[in-house]
Amino acid sequence: MLLVVMGLAPRAAAQLPGVQLIVTPPTVNFPRITGNMPVAVAAPVTVQVVAPGQRPWRLMVTALGPLQSGEGAQIPSQQVSWQGGPSGVFVNGVLSMGQPQLVARGQGSKVGLLRFTLKNRWEFAEGNYSQRLLFTLSSP
């Protein structure tokens, strides 16, 4: 009698392909505001989420600081909002410094547009302001 024992080594869980986030362009420039425009609207940002199959995901954005000028003036993050589309996946929101805000949630690969808007106020000092946002895509 020949006893054959096959060495069935436990197979490691298959490495699932990850999710990928593509944000273009990497910079948003609010136009110089003319006349009595109450808001400045930037050109849209394209957000592409690459997720295999129907893998669920969630996209958040965090303002890493206020809009800051070289002279030390600041514009609070809450002055910047966005409109996201297509609806049902991408949502509208307002930036918050240090507090991640939901941008989109869905399953599988999606492409959307974010259009950022800045409230225009006389109280802003002139200057060259800059702010960094961090988009984080996660798939639980």
Place this chain on the structure above:
Amino acid sequence: MSLLAAGAAWAATDSKNLTINFNPAARAKLTLGAASILFPDSDPDTSPTVSAGPVTVTSSVRTGGASTPTLTVVTGGDLVSGGSTIPIGNVSWTATGAGYVGGTMNKTTAQSAGSWTGSGSRSGSFTYTLVNSWDYAIGNYTATATYTLTAP
């Protein structure tokens, strides 16, 4: 024996930075609530001065945080009616609103009507007073005052 890999929890993340830029330039906008005022005719004995207004004023300025925007006024000349004149120095004004100041009209040197520090939109009002006198000839007197708001 189970060959299922228990606890095969997985997670995947990706992140990207986006930079936002905004470059507001200096600008100024002055709004007066009236384009003209009319002093009432009155007996100089009972009304040694006559008043007009108030005229609301809003000075909106975007400038540097430590800059000093200013509002000045100068007239193009005296009050004139045909060949008669009333010295423009007989017209003065009082002001309400933070940063606004009263003064006396001048046809050669711009007079300060307000100043502030930094950007903002400030509202106030001006009330004008004319010294009344029996010496004035009858007529319809006119003068033009030019207000200039400057965002340095």
